[in-house]
Amino acid sequence: MPAQTPALPAPAWTMPGYLEARRGGHLHINGADALELIREYGSPLYVFSKPRIRANIARLKLAAASVDRPVKFCYASKANSNMAVLAAVREAGIDLEVNSGGELFKALRAGFRPDQIIFNGTSKSDDELDEAVRAGIYSINVDSVYEIELVEAAARRVGERANITLRLVPEIGTRSHIGLQTALLTSKFGITSSEVPGAFRRALAHPELIHVGGIHIHIGSQTPDVEPFADAFKMMWEHLVALHRETGHTLEHINLGGGIPVNYLRDRSQAGGLPAAERDMLGADLEPSEVLAAALRVARESARATDAEHLLDRVTILLEPGRSVIADAGLVLTTVRNIKRRPETGDVWLLTDAGFNLLLSMTTYKWYYHLISASRADAPADAEYKVAGPLCDSGDVYFDIEGASRLPDYRKLPADVRPGEVLALLNSGAYSLAQAFPYNGRPLPAAVMVREGGRAQLVRRRDTYEDLLAGDIW
Numbered sequence: 001m002p003a004q005t006p007a008l009p010a011p012a013w014t015m016p017g018y019l020e021a022r023r024g025g026h027l028h029i030n031g032a033d034a035l036e037l038i039r040e041y042g043s044p045l046y047v048f049s050k051p052r053i054r055a056n057i058a059r060l061k062l063a064a065a066s067v068d069r070p071v072k073f074c075y076a077s078k079a080n081s082n083m084a085v086l087a088a089v090r091e092a093g094i095d096l097e098v099n100s101g102g103e104l105f106k107a108l109r110a111g112f113r114p115d116q117i118i119f120n121g122t123s124k125s126d127d128e129l130d131e132a133v134r135a136g137i138y139s140i141n142v143d144s145v146y147e148i149e150l151v152e153a154a155a156r157r158v159g160e161r162a163n164i165t166l167r168l169v170p171e172i173g174t175r176s177h178i179g180l181q182t183a184l185l186t187s188k189f190g191i192t193s194s195e196v197p198g199a200f201r202r203a204l205a206h207p208e209l210i211h212v213g214g215i216h217i218h219i220g221s222q223t224p225d226v227e228p229f230a231d232a233f234k235m236m237w238e239h240l241v242a243l244h245r246e247t248g249h250t251l252e253h254i255n256l257g258g259g260i261p262v263n264y265l266r267d268r269s270q271a272g273g274l275p276a277a278e279r280d281m282l283g284a285d286l287e288p289s290e291v292l293a294a295a296l297r298v299a300r301e302s303a304r305a306t307d308a309e310h311l312l313d314r315v316t317i318l319l320e321p322g323r324s325v326i327a328d329a330g331l332v333l334t335t336v337r338n339i340k341r342r343p344e345t346g347d348v349w350l351l352t353d354a355g356f357n358l359l360l361s362m363t364t365y366k367w368y369y370h371l372i373s374a375s376r377a378d379a380p381a382d383a384e385y386k387v388a389g390p391l392c393d394s395g396d397v398y399f400d401i402e403g404a405s406r407l408p409d410y411r412k413l414p415a416d417v418r419p420g421e422v423l424a425l426l427n428s429g430a431y432s433l434a435q436a437f438p439y440n441g442r443p444l445p446a447a448v449m450v451r452e453g454g455r456a457q458l459v460r461r462r463d464t465y466e467d468l469l470a471g472d473i474w
């Protein structure tokens with residue numbers, strides 16, 4: 001009998017049925033060949049997976065079913081507001097969080113009903129507030145005591161009552177990046193605990209203009225631990241009870257914000273050199289059911305102790321997940337365009353067509369996106385390369401130029417990568433296309449949505465050179 005070569009184990013980044021090395025060793029996304037996508041739609045290319053979006057939302061709904069209060073999920077559209085992504089979210093049956101008049105416009109155009117929409121933001125304009133009040137959305141999340149007056153003025157102008165929620169900044173730290181923490185007193189967000197009683201009194205002063213429906217905290221993004229969520233929920237719960245005792249007003253919802261983490265280190269083969277705190281944060285695996293259970297446990301205990309269970313029994317819990325819906329449902333395909341070997345260091349440099357113009361957080365937060373070869377996805381990744389994007393900026397590199405090792409110094413790919421090879425940056429569906437910009441006159445890329453059975457559909461056309469001129473007047 002001929003000797004059989006044992007099959008190599010699937011790479012650790014594999015997600016069966018979704019991300020796999022298949023025929024010819026090419027990366028496949030729900031059965032769609034990454035190289036064929038590049039041939040058809042060009043490089044670089046954003047690729048999103050509808051089945052994965054659906055699976056991520058199903059996981060959230062399953063978590064909701066495990067607790068005894070109703071849960072309303074409002075997908076944070078800032079993570080990715082491509083219209084096809086919004087449509088997929090709506091079809092999967094959850095609601096929406098927006099952060100500007102533009103996102104509100106997109107939400108309504110994507111078919112979300114006003115009662116499915118909540119509106120956050122620190123600096124809303126009068127026009128944006130008018131649009132939100134006129135649309136009659138579920139909640140305008142008010143970020144300061146001053147903003148209460150702005151909403152009242154909008155309600156007067158529009159002649160409709162506004163639904164509002166107060167956003168708190170509770171001084172709760174997390175183990176995420178400082179730029180992604182939003183519940184510290186040093187952060188720009190929200191109303192402090194000491195201001196809350198006065199803010200509620202002020203908001204309740206004109207019930208003909210404002211309906212006060214809830215209380216809100218967002219502790220930040222990519223929060224690896226359950227405790228900050230539980231602390232935040234407890235604090236909001238205590239404010240809810242205090243408000244009821246003082247005024248008789250009962251809040252209908254408690255909004256725990258977003259921040260459920262995504263595991264960016266499913267494949268840890270290149271993460272060994274990262275600082276331990278960075279690894280803990282990027283590799284967090286926190287189930288949404290744990291977050292909900294912990295939050296409700298502390299609230300239930302407190303409600304029992306204070307004889308307020310009847311109030312808890314009237315509360316709907318809101319969550320605003322962004323990253324956990326779309327991050328691992330997207331990737332960026334990029335092509336190696338140039339190569340150089342530095343004689344002094346021996347480093348081989350690969351220059352791709354995707355830089356921080358497409359993945360801003362790679363430079364702002366030194367965010368780790370696992371890089372693989374899409375052309376040879378099944379080949380051992382045992383050669384080291386310096387990898388960089390196309391921008392005229394020394395910071396446009398896939399390593400930590402500040403030398404703090406928050407990204408690996410070298411990326412591991414198969415031996416002998418040549419120009420023309422297609423690479424894939426995994427887990428890059430969140431805060432990527434939404435933050436992309438045309439620096440250096442680089443038109444924004446196309447995006448495709450892959451559906452069941454590997455059918456890909458263009459969901460964003462590639463910008464043209466003419467698009468680069470579209471806003472200019474000369």
Ligand SMILES: Cc1ncc(COP(=O)(O)O)c(C=O)c1O
Nearest residue numbers: 076218221258259320321322323
């Ligand atoms: C108010 C608010 N809600 C929700 C989110 C979504 O967070 P994530 O994408 O981490 O779930 C954000 C983003 O940081 C936010 O600012």
